[in-house]
Amino acid sequence: IDRIGKLIKKGGGVLEFASYGKVVYNKVIYDYYVNIDVGEGCLKLYANGQSSTESFFHGAVNVAENAMLKICNVGYTYIAELNGAGRVTLDNTQAQRIYLNGTGPSSYSGFMDGNIRVDITKGRHDIIGAENTFDGSVCLSGSAVCGYAKMGMYNKSGSVGKGNFNFSGTSGIVYLGTEDDISDKSLWLSQNAFIDSGEHGGLTF
DSSP states (O other), rough: OOOTTTTOOOOOEEHHHHHHHHOEEEEEEEEEOEEEEEEESSSEEEEEOOOTOOOEOOOOOOEEEEEEEEEEEEEEEEEEEEESSSSEEEEESOEEEEOOOOOOOEEEEEEEOOEEEEEEEESSSEOOOOTBBSSSOEEOOOOOOOEEEEEOTTTTBBBTOOOOOETTTTOOOOOSSSEEOOOOOOOEOOOOEEOOTTTTOOOOO
């Protein structure tokens, strides 16, 4: 961990955070609240697994191409910004919620899989890898904006996984693809939420 608060993973091996040195404030666990750069190999967070009642907070996370971030706890994982082209996955089959809660902008073009639901609570966060297979929905709230390259069909791969979409507040999605995109996914929108079909405009539900 360098002096400005960044953990840098180098080398092709596996680095495990087997446990955690917790700081508890108002019953919330703040752990490893630094920026994380997985440049090579695999970084496993909380390899011993933790209680589903606990939340873990991180700064900006970058996962380089061919590198992997493996989340092993079964609680909530908060990431300020997610960038890079590597893989984000789980070490178990239990449901995991990943919150993107920074102001951004961030852009993640890698591959995400597992029983994951992504919640974006504010800022601009693009998820542009076209073949993500994570199972859960993507939920936007507040003024959050999510750019994506492929919506895909329900239960099939796409930028935003295999599930449906939920919008609340003034949040919205922006289509960043360059080809026609057809989807049968269900979208739940609040009154002030929006869908931006982008420059190409080839989005059909």
